[in-house]
Amino acid sequence: KQEVTQIPAALSVPEGENLVLNCSFTDSAIYNLQWFRQDPGKGLTSLLLIQSSQREQTSGRLNASLDKSSGRSTLYIAASQPGDSATYLCAVRRSLSYNTDKLIFGTGTRLQVFP
């Protein structure tokens, strides 16, 4: 059974720091891994999607890496800002059966960036 773990569960850092969020998964047979951001009382916003054949994806100050063999992904946030405060979730997408698949989510890292 695929399990997805995110460590740490919560993180508080001063503005300007570079930081790394971790995601690990037990089954390497995945199609891709997605990182999401969730603001309080809101839905999830897709940040980055890394296909199984890729090693990393970048968007602005965000960089996500994927190491399938070790079952790990990291989300790197450069020069953090108070507006980055949110919960960050990772999810792996894997096959359920022919022509169907599902996302399996971690429980998230709650990030607070203080001025």
Add this chain to the structure above:
Amino acid sequence: NAGVTQTPKFQVLKTGQSMTLQCAQDMNHNSMYWYRQDPGMGLRLIYYSASEGTTDKGEVPNGYNVSRLNKREFSLRLESAAPSQTSVYFCASSGQSYNSPLHFGNGTRLTVT
């Protein structure tokens, strides 16, 4: 540019009452999903629909039913609500490729007393 729209945003039910959560997407996506989010348990898949006219059970389907009314709309029904169904419910959609990202609605916060 609405994306995925869910209604209602909040709902309080008494045990045994029924209700339907509505979801609509305007991105012409084939796949739609219903998740519930509970503290410490992450998001869990209730039901999904890979295409119009098809629905399948996810991890936690008991106590729920769904209808894929057309390509745009995917509803979730609670026939007899229970306190264990108190949760935040999210609808999501994605394109046909498994490398299409998921797009989420803003959720429905449901309390069952």
